[in-house]
Amino acid sequence: MKNKLCALITVVLLSGCASTNETNDNGLFGAKSPGVGVIKPTTAAEARMLVTQSQTAGNPDAMIYAYTQALAFDEFELADIYFHIARLEQQRHNNGQAEQAYRQAMAAAPKREDLKESLALLLVDMKRHQEAETLLQEVVAADQARLKAPAADSPTTAVAQCVTDNRSPWRSYNGLGLLADILEQGEQARHHYQCALKIQPGLAMLHTNLGFSYYLEGEYPQAERALTRAVNQDPQYRRAWSNLGLLYYRWNRKSEALAALRKNGSQAEALNDLGYIALMEGAYEEAAGLFQRAIDASPRYYPRAVANLNQAKNMTAVAKR
Numbered sequence: 001m002k003n004k005l006c007a008l009i010t011v012v013l014l015s016g017c018a019s020t021n022e023t024n025d026n027g028l029f030g031a032k033s034p035g036v037g038v039i040k041p042t043t044a045a046e047a048r049m050l051v052t053q054s055q056t057a058g059n060p061d062a063m064i065y066a067y068t069q070a071l072a073f074d075e076f077e078l079a080d081i082y083f084h085i086a087r088l089e090q091q092r093h094n095n096g097q098a099e100q101a102y103r104q105a106m107a108a109a110p111k112r113e114d115l116k117e118s119l120a121l122l123l124v125d126m127k128r129h130q131e132a133e134t135l136l137q138e139v140v141a142a143d144q145a146r147l148k149a150p151a152a153d154s155p156t157t158a159v160a161q162c163v164t165d166n167r168s169p170w171r172s173y174n175g176l177g178l179l180a181d182i183l184e185q186g187e188q189a190r191h192h193y194q195c196a197l198k199i200q201p202g203l204a205m206l207h208t209n210l211g212f213s214y215y216l217e218g219e220y221p222q223a224e225r226a227l228t229r230a231v232n233q234d235p236q237y238r239r240a241w242s243n244l245g246l247l248y249y250r251w252n253r254k255s256e257a258l259a260a261l262r263k264n265g266s267q268a269e270a271l272n273d274l275g276y277i278a279l280m281e282g283a284y285e286e287a288a289g290l291f292q293r294a295i296d297a298s299p300r301y302y303p304r305a306v307a308n309l310n311q312a313k314n315m316t317a318v319a320k321r
Contacts (some may be wrong), residue, residue: 044075060088079109086118095126113139117172124175133179139172162195170199170206177209186217204234212243220251231263238264242273249277268298272305279312284319288312 041047047070054062067085070076086101102119109115120135149163177192193210200206211226224247230240241263248257254274261270275290291309295302 041069041073044070044073047073047076060092064088077108079105079112079115082108083115083118086122090122095122098122099126113142113169117169117175121171121175124178129179129182133176136172136175136179139169140176143168143172162191162198164195164198166199168195168199170196170203173199174206174209177213181209181213181216184216186213189213202233204230204237204240207233208237208240208243211240211247215243215247215250220247223247235263245270245274246277249274249281266298268294268302268305271297272302272308275305275308275312279308279315284312284316288316 039046039050041050047066050066051063051070054066064085067081067088070081071078082101082105086098086105089095089098089101099119099122102115102122106112106115106119116135117139120132120139123129123132123135144163147163147165147168149161173192173196177189177196180186180189180192190210190213193206193213196206197203197210207226207230211223211230214220214223214226224244227240227244227247230237231244234240241260245257245261248254248260257277258270258274261273264270264273271290271294275287275294278284278287278290288309291305291312294305295309298305
């Protein structure tokens with residue numbers, strides 16, 4: 001069950017649309033040739049204008065082209081240019097190209113921990129967990145050195161000490177928490193989330209991750225407290241309400257589960273979501289009943305609930321064989 005539910009954990013990564021894989025003169029992918037009327041800059045000023053125009057237009061292809069053209073001019077900071085390219089490629093789910101750009105940014109500015117952190121979080125998304133953990137630990141260690149924190153006997157001790165300020169890398173602590181939860185190291189995960197919360201105490205996503213970590217360990221009261229803090233911090237944060245619904249269902253507080261899921265949409269949508277939770281828990285007949293209620297509650301045809309109902313009926317029939 002834990003492996004299925006870990007997919008619900010929130011990760012701080014950029015997302016977007018897939019794109020093309022064309023190679024440009026700098027060895028990076030994703031930068032298309034300029035269209036009609038687009039100049040190839042011959043000076044830094046022209047390159048800067050091209051970057052500004054592409055940013056105004058908001059076209060990822062145009063922005064990547066403009067940034068790659070800027071690489072030819074010494075007036076630009078290479079690390080920043082590669083960083084912008086990496087983020088754009090990551091938005092388009094071109095993870096291989098994004099990784100390449102992050103590594104080129106790090107080569108241009110080896111002491112910039114934010115670049116290492118961004119690459120590590122991309123590697124988490126790519127499920128290269130060991131590489132990601134090594135980089136995130138390095139980022140945290142560098143921050144501890146900056147703060148002149150006492151030397152720790154082990155990474156676990158370092159987390160427990162958790163010396164931070166408002167410049168400390170909360171994303172790295174959160175990423176380490178996610179990785180620990182994936183490895184079912186719940187106590188260590190929660191230490192990481194708590195370190196992140198010392199830096200960003202008002203971030204609903206961090207309270208949600210902490211609450212979900214408690215949920216995975218079956219510590220429901222602690223999970224409820226953390227998730228309640230999340231929705232109090234941001235009442236519009238859908239993931240927190242979804243996780244509260246999941247928690248309450250598992251806790252056999254099903255009316256509260258439905259009420260939590262109702263915060264994310266209509267009654268029909270909430271019933272469908274609750275039915276899906278029941279389906280994932282193996283309660284096929286209960287799930288079918290919830291999907292039917294969702295269909296009945298919807299003012300118009302609800303194809304997703306109909307598909308889910310059919311799936312629940314099929315799984316019920318298979319279970320009875």
